[in-house]
Amino acid sequence: MRIKKIIFSILSVLLFGSFTGIANAACGKLVIAEQNWASAELMANVDKIILENGYGCEVELVPGATMPTFTSMNDKGTPDMNPEQWANAVYTPLLKAVDEGRLFQANKEPISGLGEGWWVTPGTVKTHPKIKGMTALQILEHPEWFPDKEDPSKGAFVGCPAGWGCQLANANMFVAYEMEKKGWKLIDPGSAAGLDGTISKASDSGKPWFGYYWSPTSMVGKYGLIPVDFGVPFAGRDNWDNCIMKPAGECANPKQTAWTKSEVNTIITSGFVEKGGKDVVKYVEKRSYPGDVMNAMLVYMADNQAKGSDAAIEFLTKYEKLWSKWVSSSVKKKVKAGL
Numbered sequence: 001m002r003i004k005k006i007i008f009s010i011l012s013v014l015l016f017g018s019f020t021g022i023a024n025a026a027c028g029k030l031v032i033a034e035q036n037w038a039s040a041e042l043m044a045n046v047d048k049i050i051l052e053n054g055y056g057c058e059v060e061l062v063p064g065a066t067m068p069t070f071t072s073m074n075d076k077g078t079p080d081m082n083p084e085q086w087a088n089a090v091y092t093p094l095l096k097a098v099d100e101g102r103l104f105q106a107n108k109e110p111i112s113g114l115g116e117g118w119w120v121t122p123g124t125v126k127t128h129p130k131i132k133g134m135t136a137l138q139i140l141e142h143p144e145w146f147p148d149k150e151d152p153s154k155g156a157f158v159g160c161p162a163g164w165g166c167q168l169a170n171a172n173m174f175v176a177y178e179m180e181k182k183g184w185k186l187i188d189p190g191s192a193a194g195l196d197g198t199i200s201k202a203s204d205s206g207k208p209w210f211g212y213y214w215s216p217t218s219m220v221g222k223y224g225l226i227p228v229d230f231g232v233p234f235a236g237r238d239n240w241d242n243c244i245m246k247p248a249g250e251c252a253n254p255k256q257t258a259w260t261k262s263e264v265n266t267i268i269t270s271g272f273v274e275k276g277g278k279d280v281v282k283y284v285e286k287r288s289y290p291g292d293v294m295n296a297m298l299v300y301m302a303d304n305q306a307k308g309s310d311a312a313i314e315f316l317t318k319y320e321k322l323w324s325k326w327v328s329s330s331v332k333k334k335v336k337a338g339l
Contacts, residue, residue, distance in 0.1 A: 027057035028275035031079040033064030038301045041308025043083040049312055053338030054331035055280050080272035087263040106284045107266035113291020116214040117259040119225040124208040135231025143183035146210045154185040158198050158211025161191050170212050172244045176254040218302040221295030230258040287326040
């Protein structure tokens, strides 16, 4: 099996190389997924503007979401590109698709500074300065710093709403870290708005807050959430995939672990390479949004209720020095002329 996998990988590289080596003819029609969250909307619309104005492509944006978009690309070869594929959600089938040459990880870090895990607010550090630099293991010894509003004798840890994958992870990590025994209560915020509400209320009032969140997001950018080091290493994919991510009760003995590494890729099909050409692929390979820039853009989108198309214009106007590194000077001039 190992030899077979290596052969598939070599064939994939050769196939990809043969496509990128073709003459860069006029760019054809490309279909790009515009997934249903802010950062994905922004990236898809920036790609649309740059590819149309700078490279002469005809770009159609289609609605998408993590699993349906991947499944469609893997099974049907459409859309041609997903700008923001969260790889952990499709870890095994993505590797298989890449090994077998159906899909390509054209960019393994289109956004830097990614992260899921446990966070505190700046107000928490201000109230309890000792927390600065403390690990999650150390913070868990102090539930009294985060009194639950319904039962102040318990520490409140804010998890994820029911139905989210992170709800399973937090529930099993609550067990792994023996948090109930230490005096903690796992809070279900009920919804995305409920989760955000706990952060905004705590931040605005200066009260301590401890819980789950992820970056890049407008909440991290707006409130300056601080990630907490777990104090233990990642305990391996077997523990994560076959225990931490299982429904409550299906894994009796979850191991203490750090959160799995967040990985986002831009994935493309062979059709994208054929229709886009070498220079278009090089653009996709080069473009990367620093975490602080993405967080700032997400704050802009939230504060102004901006759609991806409007946010793309704001990004291209405000961060010209960044995106100009992704393209040639001639492409840059075309993009600017089209704004």
